[in-house]
Amino acid sequence: MRSFSYLRAGTAEEALDAFDAHPEAQFLGGGTNLVDLMKLGVAAPEVLIDVSRLPLDAVEETPDGGLRVGATVRNSDLAAHPLVRTRYTALSQALLSGASGQLRNTATTGGNLLQRTRCPYFQDTSKPCNKREPGTGCPARDGAHRDLAVLGHSEHCVATHPSDMAVALAALDAVVHLRGVDGERAVPVTDFHRLPGDRPDQDTVIRPGELITGVGLPPLPAGVxxxxxxxxxxxxxxxxxxxxxxxxxxxxxxxxxxxxxxxxxxxxxxxxxxxxxxxxxxxxxxxxxxxxxxxxxxxxxxxxxxxxxxxxxxxxxxxxxxxxxxxxxxxxxxx
The missing domain is CATH 3.30.390.50 (CO dehydrogenase flavoprotein, C-terminal domain)
Structure with a gap:
């Protein structure tokens, strides 16, 4: 792993200010995906801004009967939350089917959404990969692709998104709340992740320096x-x-x-x-x-x-x- 600088933010404002001072930085949540990619040499940020301790770790009921889930809520805590288990069963089931107990205890809501869409070629720096190095090709198309995409893929990439949580959020019409230097915005989960097209290196519509602050779940009608x-x-x-x-x-x-x-x-x-x-x-x-x-x-x-x-x-x-x-x-x- 290459050397890097480490900063810890205590508030969202501190995190955004740190990114403004270090535009080459990446935000670090639980690190269950990013740190692995750094060990493999796939990711090499010069600065990590730790946002895992931001005060965004609450699951709160909204006035209309929905939920607001903070970006730093751990996957295991979200899966076990009584309102998630009773009202949003698909989300609890999806979280519990993902990874291992140890990883769920570390992974955050925001980090789960931002984990890289990937395949074995992306994680092997000895192989070409359009996601890792645009223009080098997609060997998976003619290589080992048994586990890869059958919908929405392109000649440039056939990788599949790994998140279970995001699938449940898409079916539940959830919204991702973002904060950046230009203010706040909300993006439906169904629009947050991208298809590969000719830019498979761009997994999401998040802008440089934007921080996920939470996820909103709408209220569900009776009988759902x-x-x-x-x-x-x-x-x-x-x-x-x-x-x-x-x-x-x-x-x-x-x-x-x-x-x-x-x-x-x-x-x-x-x-x-x-x-x-x-x-x-x-x-x-x-x-x-x-x-x-x-x-x-x-x-x-x-x-x-x-x-x-x-x-x-x-x-x-x-x-x-x-x-x-x-x-x-x-x-x-x-x-």
């Missing part, structure tokens, strides 16, 4: 249920081959509303708008869920070795939606 399910090669500590977050309201056998997001399939969490259009107002049946998943996955462009992901994602979506509808029926008709 949510879930997150992840398929992976081993039972723990593995990225998703495919995952699904679903937020559904079923009444009298009809899907009144639904939001859906896939993970493990694209450069960013993939909000399934086409599937949602099929679901809303349709009968709450397995046939409807299959038709919705097929509508979304019709645009998939599998590579040589990862076509199985399309079937896997379809089956996950049908399973999760069926389970949520069954729970809704059970709540209305208790034994």
């Amino acid at each position: 249920r949510s879930a997150y399910r992840k398929a992976r090669d081993r039972a723990s500590y593995a990225f998703a081959l495919a995952s699904v977050a679903a937020v559904v309201r079923v009444e009298d056998g009809v899907v009144e509303d639904a939001t859906l997001a896939f993970g493990g399939l694209a450069h960013r969490p993939w909000r399934a708008r086409a599937a949602e259009d099929v679901l809303r107002g349709a009968p709450a049946t397995a046939a409807t869920y299959a038709r919705a998943a097929d509508a979304e996955l019709a645009t998939a462009r599998p590579l040589r070795d990862n076509g199985f992901k399309v079937t896997l994602a379809r089956n996950l979506a049908v399973s999760v939606l069926s389970d949520l509808a069954s729970r809704a029926e059970g709540d209305r008709n208790p034994a």
Whole structure:
């Protein structure tokens, strides 16, 4: 690891002032991704500004019944929060399926959102990679790509976003709150991460020097249920081959509303708008869920070795939606 300078900020203002004085710096939260990349030689910031101790570690209920999650809230604490577990079940499930207990105890909400979209070639500095060095090529397209993207990829990059939390946040219509030298702004999670296009080195729309201060979760109407399910090669500590977050309201056998997001399939969490259009107002049946998943996955462009992901994602979506509808029926008709 190359030498670097270390600064610790006590407030958001101090963090922004430190970045203004050191524009080459990077913010450091839990460090579970950035420090690994520094050890590998992929990232080499000259200055680290530690923001992990900023007073942004609260989970607070908003006046409208939503939640405001501070950027430094640890993943394990967020997953265990009573309001998250009861109201935003998909988010709690997603967090608990990510990484290991030790990493969840360290990783922060803001850092989770900012972890790099990556593949093995990105992390191997002996190999070319457009994400690491734009213009050098994407060897994954013709190389080892079994775990990589089937949606939204480009000739420049086929890496997949690793976050479980972000997939649930996308389905929950969460908003990322940012603060920079030009003031504050809010960006929907669905717009925060980028598809690769011809600039795969840019993972998000965050501007230089901007700091994530928190995430806002909107209130959910009565009767809404949510879930997150992840398929992976081993039972723990593995990225998703495919995952699904679903937020559904079923009444009298009809899907009144639904939001859906896939993970493990694209450069960013993939909000399934086409599937949602099929679901809303349709009968709450397995046939409807299959038709919705097929509508979304019709645009998939599998590579040589990862076509199985399309079937896997379809089956996950049908399973999760069926389970949520069954729970809704059970709540209305208790034994």
